[in-house]
Amino acid sequence: MPSAAERTRTLVQSTCSAVLLVPGLSVVHPDQLMPDSRSMGPEGDLFLGFPADSPVVRAATRAQGDELTAVLEITDVAPVSVPHRIRGRARIAGWLTAVPGVAQPGRMMLRLETGEVSVDDLWGCEEVEPEELRDAVADPLVTHEAELLQHLHAAHSEQMTTLSALLGDRAEYGCAEHGLDAVPVALDRFGLRVRFVEDGSACFDARFEFPDPVRDVGELRRAMHSLFEAASC
Template identity: 90%
Template sequence: MPSAAERTRTLVQSTCSAVLLVPGLSVVHPDELMPDSRSLGPEGELFLGFPLGSPVARAAAAAQGDGLTAVLEITDVAPVSVPHRIRGRARIAGRLTAVPGLAGPGRTTLRLETAEASVDDLWGFEEVEPEALRDAVADPLVAHEAELLQHLHSAHSEQMTTLSALLGDREKCGCAEHRLGAVPVALDRFGLRVRFVEDGSACFDARFEFPEPVRDISELRRAMHTLFEAASC
């Protein structure tokens, strides 16, 4: 399974929504707290992009000494329609300072020095050491995961349903009126997580591991072919 640090870094580098919370800072519109770019630096720090006149940017520029205390909260929502759609959250806290000279006109870059981090997702809750976050590598499928899950759901729904054959006793009787609905809910280099829906309401997740971790889309196609082939036997 991916480590907690890898899962956190993957969320940072994903397109998930995020808000930067600064104690005592109030805004009129919540989207004023949402960075429009984010990346991790070589020491595990986060670089966040904001408009120059945003409340967060003004607060960071006016801060004295070591900057402000701030928390970046990332919310991961499944890109397909599925019960219980929020897949997880990551939290990164530290000191916030302005970094002059990195952004273009009308823009500013803020640096969040990571002091503590945690992730609470489909794997569970874990704290992440700043050094582990610094050294982690994002999942190689992160840039394509949303599109891939949407494609599996829309173009391969019948094949997704056949995966219930790999569930053993949980599959029920297999007759049409009891057939489980199957929605791909998460994908990484190690495998595919599917949410099976029973009777239109109750649901449970099953994880299908690939024979070996995939490194790119080409290897993913082969792994998915192997998975569907096993389900059809």
């Protein structure tokens, strides 16, 4: 399974929505707290892009030294229609400063020095050391995951349902009379997580691991083909 640090790094580099919370700072519109770009530097600090006239930027430029604390909250929502769509949240707390001269005109880059990190997702809730986050590598499928899940759901729904044959003791739930839908809810280099939904209400997750970790979409296609073949035997 991916480590907590890898999962957090993947969320940082994903397109999941994020909001930067600064104690005592109030805004008119919530989207004023949402960075339009984010990246991680070699030392593990986050770099967040905002309009130069953003309330967050004003607060950071007025702060002295590292006195301004902030928390970046990232929310991961499944890109397919499924019950309980929030897949996880990551929280990165630290100290916020402005980085002049880096962004384009009319923009400002803010640096969040990483202090405390945690992730609460489909794998569980864990704390992450800043050094672990710095050294972690994002999942290689992160930029394609949403598109891949949507494609599996739309074009391969019948094959997804056949995966219930691999459920072992829960295989009986795959019978047609149960009205069971199989929705691909998460994907990483180690495997596929499927949410089985019975009659549109009750649901449970099952994890189908690949024989070997995949490194790209080409290897993923072969892994999925092997998975569907195993389910059809």
